[in-house]
Amino acid sequence: MxxxxxxxxxxxxxxPSPSAGQxxxxxxxxxxxxxDAPAVASVLREAAQWLVDRNIPLxxxxxxxxESVLQDVEGGLYVAANAGGAVVGVVRFQREDPxxxxxxxPGSSAFLHKLAVRRAWAGQGVSAALLAFACExxxxxxxxxxxxxCVADRQRLRSLYEGFGFAxxxxxxxxxxxxxxxxxxxxxxx
Numbered sequence: 001m002x003x004x005x006x007x008x009x010x011x012x013x014x015x016p017s018p019s020a021g022q023x024x025x026x027x028x029x030x031x032x033x034x035x036d037a038p039a040v041a042s043v044l045r046e047a048a049q050w051l052v053d054r055n056i057p058l059x060x061x062x063x064x065x066x067e068s069v070l071q072d073v074e075g076g077l078y079v080a081a082n083a084g085g086a087v088v089g090v091v092r093f094q095r096e097d098p099x100x101x102x103x104x105x106p107g108s109s110a111f112l113h114k115l116a117v118r119r120a121w122a123g124q125g126v127s128a129a130l131l132a133f134a135c136e137x138x139x140x141x142x143x144x145x146x147x148x149x150c151v152a153d154r155q156r157l158r159s160l161y162e163g164f165g166f167a168x169x170x171x172x173x174x175x176x177x178x179x180x181x182x183x184x185x186x187x188x189x190x
Contacts, residue, residue: 108143108145112148
């Protein structure tokens with residue numbers, strides 16, 4: 001919920017006329033509802049399997065059961081992008097992240113994880129819509145930063161975040177992997 005106990009306003013994106021292979025759509029991005037949980041889990045499993053198929057595994061496909069995702073959705077932890085009545089992308093929105101951001105000042109930030117887009121919708125602005133919603137939601141909560149991390153060698157993902165306006169904060173090692181930590185400072189509404 002946004003400041004004052006109200007739900008954040010959804011963001012609606014209208015796409016221009018489609019190019020070959022692209023969809024014409026009106027995308028609605030908002031906090032996922034419990035009824036969305038099976039679709040959220042499906043998007044996460046699809047993304048996890050796509051990474052496994054390319055020999056760059058990150059998430060366990062089996063870790064995204066409908067039941068476990070429902071718990072997180074009921075806790076308000078997922079944002080969903082919907083187009084044509086279907087969930088086409090998701091991102092996890094958290095108010096704390098002691099694993100990757102133990103040094104963040106409490107109450108200053110929101111944290112994103114598990115950005116996932118259905119492959120049929122890749123490259124069509126779904127990720128940007130999810131990031132834009134997350135920025136607006138965090139700003140509405142009165143937070144100063146929106147932060148995220150990714151495996152440091154995922155250059156395309158890093159370019160997506162940098163192109164959106166996230167700045168590299170630093171790189172940290174977690175086990176045998178290096179992670180790039182990014183943040184965007186949120187401008188206060190006047």
